[in-house]
Amino acid sequence: MAILVLAEHDNDTLKAETAKTVAAAKAIGGETHVLVIGHQCDKVASTAQTLSGVTKVLFVDSAEYQAQLAENLSNVLVDIAADYEYILAAASTTGKDVLPRVAALLDVAQLSEVVEVISSDTFVRPVYAGNALATVQSHDDKKVMTVRGSAFDAVANDGSAELMTLSYSTAATTEFVSQELTVSERPELASAGVIVSGGRGMGNGENFVMLEQLADKLGAAVGASRAAVDAGFVPNDMQVGQTGKIVAPDLYIAVGISGAIQHLAGMKDSKIIVAINKDPEAPIFQVADYGLEADLFKVLPELIESL
Template structure:
């Protein structure tokens, strides 16, 4: 009969749990490049211990598989190539994920908290008859997670007892996995999903820009209702080009038709956490704060000294933005 101290026994149990954990990460991509948010999801998945498997679904994905094979922490890549997976439609990908779960019995299924992940994960959870846990910002152990509620105004810790935990993770809460040092193997996976009759991918019109991607930029300048019209956003574009920054917008600006909705920062837009966030003409509605309040430094420019944005800002400038922004741009030229 063996006798163990309580601390040693606890470590044995924890290590045993980690050894039996296995996580599937849904890889997002455009058939050519791996999405940055997938690297954040891989970091979150690695916290469970055990093997991390990535699922790449699409067509002609060899470039994506090659990139993913070098990511540190990835053990294996499942490659499912079919024309039906174009655009990563949830109606096609969800049955594929369920098939992989039935075959490999993962303990966790993880996707980034992006538009794709938010669309896919609830469908996967419903098919597996488990509860999805969305937008987690912390992991305490293999079944205990931290997430925000009430538009980020409260933080809750939840424990999930389901056999498989189905999650989306907030990318800004986890560091990106290293893109070098990995040696993952890949294998073809022919699961269900190619028989989707509910929806069909037609086309996508993607805007292109030399500026950094909004969710990964170190500096973000966002405009709100105070910009008055879309033409005035050129003031922010000019300053952003000087700083090497990305340009975002509040929901009010998007709803007013000033800018496209892929620029929206907030609870129903993109979640960002740059080194510097500059809010220009933004009042500071809760919906917007939920998407940017994790930024390292927040600067607010607003002519209303009572604007709520000043309550969360590290630095505030009470001024007319149509004078302040050109002056800031001019200083960059000196």
């Protein structure tokens, strides 16, 4: 039984989600290979070789894969799918873009956001915005799965997998034009150990400066609720929730966030949740480990000054 894991990276650094997806592969059992596709990403392939439980790293390096477009990546995955019973990727923006295409091309049903492996064909995944868990069994010959990284602990970096270089030329007609990236010295939201998030209660985007100051004191990432993003306070790459990023930091501080189901689905697995809200009936207090009923515009400056 062979398992293929699609590596998540930016052509320079292997994302932590890959190590967590490998952990899910180990839970399934069988020989695990990691596929690294990109351009000038030798460092990524080398890091993938160290992942515990990985026996082989397949390396495709070409300028046409620098942008890692879903149309291009899916062609490579389908071409080598014959050798694998399982194809896994993190339930990130990349995984959610690539694997549905792979599943459609292979004519199988995709298993989305798996959070637990029961057996080689039975898995648990959240439904109804995470308010319920469904145990599903797949009878497909090939199982295409996205894995929710927050549900698995990353494997160690004590392996020494074999490196195999492959040569592929995509037949896709999609062409990369440009991209705009948010540059920040703070930790990446999806892998941060501490996250400070703001909601509509912040009032406007300028007030997010207070959250940034608090985050800098704590070495944290800054997130936001969908309401704050929809209101134009912050860009959508900061969104935490069902339609944003799924996070599970050691500490999650929710400021001015009411706690709608959509948001809770993205952060309720956090180890410790602290809520600051002036509304005592806010649903966020039901999941918070610590709650402070107060005016955030008075509390935040005091908190920042005290740290």
